[in-house]
Amino acid sequence: MNSMKIGVIGTGYVGLVSGLCLADFGFSVTCGDIDVSKIERLNSGEIPIYEPGLKSVFDRVTELGRVTFTTKIDTLVRDSDVIFICVGTPPKEDGSADLKYVWQVAETIGKNLETYKVIVDKSTVPVGTARKVYDIIRSQLAERNMDAAFDVVSNPEFLREGKAVHDFTHPDRIVIGSDSERACEIMKKVYSPLKLNEVPFVLTNPETAELIKYASNAFLATKIGFINEIANLCEAVGADVHKVAKSMGMDGRISSKFLHPGPGFGGSCFPKDTMALVNMARENGVDSLVVSAVVDSNIRQKVRMAEKIKKAFGGDVAGKQIAILGLSFKPETDDVRESPALVIIPELLHRGALVHAYDPQGIGETKKALTESDADILYTADEYDACKGADAVVILTDWNQFRRLDLQRLKDLMKGNRFFDFRNIYDREEVEGMGFYYEGVGR
């Protein structure tokens, strides 16, 4: 086993995947979290999130004794050579990133640091955070009259939920932002198993590394926002957004990726990171007209989907039974943060509709995310159950099992015939041929 000891603070989608994959690389890893129930579940062999492929990595590294889980962050700090900060950075009311968890961790590190360590910001954090983490640790050391050496590195993470294990082990690039040669050398060692795959390393200063993450997410979000706008225009003028997007994507300068129209992007990253970028620009006296527009247009896109449903019922959905297929913000995850479902369902309920909903993994998180007044949903055992007696079916997430529904069975089960395919996964003619009224996005 590699002798370097790694500590990972925060065992969410990023921290747990990073910790387990680093253990799989051969390091001895301690994963820490303040959430006692998460650590208890991990210690009893249960993965608290749904992430394909993660359980087999977990089983492998726990069997080999390479990973431990703890709530004792102070011990984790003292025992680790490299400490990854992977805590959440949720949005505040004003859209800026809430860094309270990062500051808490920095304080704990400062209170427990004794020997040289590399502190790694893996959470997505605004420019300047690595320097502030450094200052917090320094001031804690000063309070203790200690002069231990340490470096803070920005190492943003680009993994996608649903493909996190693959992405962590096959990244497009590793970004390391640090002014310290010593820290850079250690980080190169941490990621040395990826050298076999010739993964490029981008070595830069912390500010640039921090901005690379926001710029990347904002750009991808902009592509989605852009194609959604084109889709809306397609609807107005009778064009087919699929043909438009496909042809656009054939231009190598554009690329076909992230040009899929839909009900608005969700997730724990794009919505919050675009807002944080706008905020960061404002704080620095810079206009962010493009990204601001993306934030606004995405909010409107979700509302627009609810409007489409209402319009198909002549503006009144009161008493209509609507089957919602898909609650998570994308397939292969149980994450519902900022999911279109969390905007569309409350709006339908507010208008008096009866919502029956199904998602292969996202029901538990949806129950937690919706407030009591928005929670009057009947969750069903499967997609067909949700459609029993429904006036309309609405596909919000393109889980594979929603891609080839038995349309005849659906038709027989449903009372009405409205079919809203907000992921454009069906052929309009096929669905209409079965007697449904079909609406997609932009076609």
Ligand SMILES: NC(=O)c1ccc[n+]([C@@H]2O[C@H](COP(=O)([O-])OP(=O)(O)OC[C@H]3O[C@@H](n4cnc5c(N)ncnc54)[C@H](O)[C@@H]3O)[C@@H](O)[C@H]2O)c1
């Ligand atoms: N989820 C993604 O796909 C993704 C991808 C790339 C980057 N990121 C970024 O990574 C960061 C983490 O995201 P996530 O989705 O894993 O978050 P998450 O909410 O799933 O997990 C965060 C974890 O940190 C823990 N935590 C909070 N404060 C703590 C403390 N003081 N000590 C120990 N643990 C603490 C929480 O209990 C939680 O388990 C965010 O900044 C996010 O923007 C996320």
